[in-house]
Amino acid sequence: MTGAAPADADISRAILEASSDALGLALLVCGRDDTIIYASASIQQFFPVPARMLVPGTRLRDFLGAVYDTGVRPGTVPEASRRRANRDDWIAEHMALHWRERYENIERAGRTRWLSLRKRRLSSGIGILAVSDVSEQKKRDEKLQTDLERVELTEAILDAQPNPICVKDRNLNYIAVNKAFCTIHDLTADAILGRSAWDLVDAELAERFEQSDRQVLETGRSHAEAEHIVRSDGSDLWVVTRKYRVGMPGRHFVVTCMSDVTDIAVWYHGTEETGAAAGLQIRDYDIFTPAQNFYDPFRALNVQQLVEAGSMIETLPARGLRVLLATADRQMEEHFVARLRGSGLDACAVRNAEELDAFARAAERRGLKLDILLVDASLAQTGGIASWQACPVLPVARDMDATALLTEIFRICADRRPEQAPLPQPDWGISFDDDGAAADNAPAVEVLVAEDNQINQFVFAQILEGLDVSHRIAADGREAVELWHELQPGLVLMDVSMPIMNGFEAAAAIREAEKRTGRRVPIVAVTAQALDIDLQQCRASGMDDHIMKPVSPDMIEAVLRKYLPARHMRDARLLNSASS
Template structure:
């Protein structure tokens, strides 16, 4: 019987030892009298006590006293602490813990070692203690926490920078942006992170940015460029953009920092007069036109901003604002005209009343319309201009006026121009008292409203190839005028144009149609399809939308959908007898 009992005890011991190894823990088992009945050999790896302290029959209190004597005391405060429990206090605390039904905790044992203690007291009174080393996991957790703190600190530093900064990964997706960069787009960081430039900008502009991004990532050569940006709120931002590569091979990142030089672009020291202390940019052409984030619906007073998809190879749009400055001040002429041209306006100057009269005669002879006259308050004979000038709206300016303020005033005046209220004989406008006949036959199939000359050429090539009669308007105002004159069956309306944008032009057409009860199909042509843009299209009365860049298939699809009477073939062949 003794041999059988001994064999059974050995089997139980082997099972417990194997269980501890499988769990990666050392086991200590004690009965309800707090007497050790099993201790795995791995216990000494955690508590270097004498071997006699691990034999069955040893009191748990004696084992704990031996542990205290080794100096490895889980649950005690660091050695540098002023309060450290004495031997009896520590043993009493540990005995109380061992009589809990369940106890788990990660406790420090020494300077660099952490132990995970798991204790269970069964209903039979048997207690089981499992001890495992979690020092490496603790170190990883500490490193992870330190990394999070560094990331948080880095984000705070980035957000505190006044210059816009962004970081992209190898896929050219944003992985870090600061508040100044988000303010340009008027988006939150969450709305930008994980997205690419193509998700936020027009395709042509995004490709322009991506081209330099890829070059920097592939070659490691930094890139710098002066850019002119229009923020989402319509304000100008003049920056020197620098891009450079950081990180290890295979883990490169692209950092873009935009140094704000707007103050220098206007006046170096913030003064409006400049003088010897002022520094003004003389040639704004050094700034590459970048993305225009301005939404005309947020501030209609500046809806004549430059096109949201500028291209260095495209000449100024025909519908750009034409501004004439009349001043005898050469310095003022150079400063204002340069700034106006740098902002996309068609600007020039005359230096006296005689030149102004000659300009008006020449412009009338060539059929050119002037949008705004800027009249210097110091110009000799200006009172004669104020009493006789009728060619366009005029605004008085002075040499101490800030160029940025002048731009805002120009856009505001032109946006609220009363030219649309001129007599019908001059503009060919249809008013409520002169409704459009409902049975009037369309003189052209398609009217295209587009201010970008490259896009005008593309539209013309596609429509001519399909044999579709068409006319092209260079701005929203001209589009409304041609609609009254030609009564097209379909209008392709670019939403971002000078003088009158596409949304405003669509509203004007819908108001003119209302008395006659007719409805022209108007399709928006937009560079992006954000929900807010599509909602603007709907509320302004547009029927559908297409996105740039346009293609023959896209136009043919619209013709089949909205002009079923037009005989076009699936192959895109032209119809006979087209106008």
């Protein structure tokens, strides 16, 4: 049986050879006694063994030994590894694989070649081995895996960037966004990808965005623009937006990166008048063109707080309550003072017993009465607390719920003065310096708001009270003109769409009346849109500036900083005197 195939292996060699050529395979057929019945000529393309090892009747063990000796064998480990299987073990392992009913695997054969091995053992005992070269497919798979890993790494790097970044295709649909970009929209990446700016922002802004996008795509020139964005939580984001074209011809993309310059835009430390070292400032906010405003005042309202404390807020003179917080905890100070001011109380803080004593002397000298003193546990044992027995002292803790604290303050004050009329708008105006300081000749009402919508009136009131700004609200244009004559405010925030007399007519009436007084009050338009016709009407009616709805605390504070500099100089002097 050395030169002929077994009797039970009646196979047409011509058919096998044609089949292996057509399929691009190399075939090796063995009998039940582990001798070769048939070997296609293409076997030597994969295993460069001597031709005598492929003739029918050759033992399978001898064939495997010849394959091992060539050094090009399936299962060869990379050269970097020190592990080497000896010849007998390798032959025994592969003899066992040939007797499996079914075996499939992709194995390395040398440094750069990969082979697909498919082995079948028929019920008659005949074993068939099919070998094919899958090196190119393996390279493509490895390249695909490398590309996927590179994409994942790129996405991780983009998500780690603090600046919002997005990528658009030639149809100007979003194909990549990072976490910072999703955050300003308050949307997930899945809710943004595949959509366009028209699905996310107002129509006029989407048109402006796409105009610059297409210019970048067509010309390849980068685009830069300073923009003012209001995040979904109501906070301001001042950015310098830059757009670039990337990719190959016919497959260009637009990459947009928004460089956050908020710290530069809002960081104010010292003033030129006081001679303090002034930080980097932006004095002209007009360089920032209006971008999208994601702030929703309805979502920002604390409905549970209104339900729990609403009745007390309505019946108590909350805006006349003076509250002092004594704590050395800066985070507690920032949290509670901001919360108290946002609810209409007049609140400030001292940080140690010395400041508390100085505040008591200054208050007594000015004739000011405190409604309630909030004391942190760390200062509760100091001797300075005894001098405040004339007003209630309420202990507070860092983990205390702000709504519960407000409710307790209102309850205590209601019990103490149920018949007392609301106090006038308070003015702490206290310097810890014994000599005192003269109050500025500020207007009786700093801001006049003309707004007919009740929800927007509430939002304006909450923001201005939180900023400790005295204000009045007019429900229509005619009332706004009448209150301007009566109060002579320092700033007017004028809604352009109101009944009886709209904002344009009211602004024109105020400008006409100012011709007789020689005084000019800044008027800022409040508009739901920033169309060119609205801005032209604003300028024609005498308005100085405009902001877009919905408004946010940072937006209003920026307007106050720009048009009420006297107020901010006064605040700076009080802050400096308090810290000295």
